[in-house]
Structure formats: C-alpha cells, structure tokens
Amino acid sequence: QVQLVESGGGLVQAGGSLRLSxxxxxRTISTAAMGWFRxxxxxxxxxxxxxxxxxxxxxxLDSVKGRxxxxxxxxxxxxxxxxxxxxxxxxAVYYCACASGPGIRIREVQYDYWGQGTQVTVSS
Numbered sequence: 001q002v003q004l005v006e007s008g009g010g011l012v013q014a015g016g017s018l019r020l021s022x023x024x025x026x027r028t029i030s031t032a033a034m035g036w037f038r039x040x041x042x043x044x045x046x047x048x049x050x051x052x053x054x055x056x057x058x059x060x061l062d063s064v065k066g067r068x069x070x071x072x073x074x075x076x077x078x079x080x081x082x083x084x085x086x087x088x089x090x091x092a093v094y095y096c097a098c099a100s101g102p103g104i105r106i107r108e109v110q111y112d113y114w115g116q117g118t119q120v121t122v123s124s
Contacts, residue, residue, distance in 0.1 A: 053102030
C-alpha cells in the first residue's frame with residue numbers, strides 16, 4: 001500500500017505561482033510513474049501532468065503546457081507540480097496519483113494509488 005499526501009495548495013491571484021508537493025509513504029514510487037489530476041466544481045476529474053519513474057519523460061495537458069512543470073525527487077519520495085501564470089480556470093482540487101509501472105500514463109484507470117487532494121483557488 002502506498003499513501004500519498006499532497007500539500008502546497010491555497011489561494012493565489014491570477015498570474016501567480018504555487019508549488020504542489022506529493023509525499024509518498026514508500027520508496028516504491030521511485031520506480032513508478034506519477035501523475036497529477038484535478039477536479040473543478042461540477043466537472044469530471046482530468047489529467048494534468050505525468051512523469052516517468054526515472055523522471056526522464058513527462059507529458060502535460062495542452063492547457064498547462066509552458067506554465068506547469070512536473071518533477072520528482074526519488075531520494076525523498078516526493079513529486080512536485082510547479083504552477084506558474086495561474087489562471088482562474090486552474091481552480092480545482094489537485095490530486096497526486098501513483099501507477100504500478102514506470103511509463104508515463106494519462107488515464108485515471110492506469111493509476112493505483114491516490115492522495116486526498118489539495119485545493120487550488122485562483123482569483124481574477
């Protein structure tokens with residue numbers, strides 16, 4: 001079992017930045033792909049970004065490319081999502097997820113473990 005705990009969410013003005021962190025309970029994430037998803041009020045959860053187990057490959061939702069950066073620190077079992085130039089439409093609960101294999105993946109069903117989420121609110 002892997003427990004994931006997100007942190008770093010909050011309220012920020014449009015154009016601002018936040019860095020989300022996802023701390024894992026076990027070192028197994030060092031070989032697993034990790035992802036960030038988000039769910040806005042009244043909408044389905046959507047993929048945001050993913051990173052391979054080695055950190056060598058990443059993939060992003062088109063609307064966040066160039067603004068968000070996913071990274072990982074396997075020595076500390078932590079994954080990050082740096083969010084810059086935030087927009088009101090980025091407002092959502094952001095979830096961290098851990099897959100069972102190393103390759104990047106964008107579908108929810110491809111992830112086995114999920115955190116509880118952290119709220120990000122961007123004011124206009």
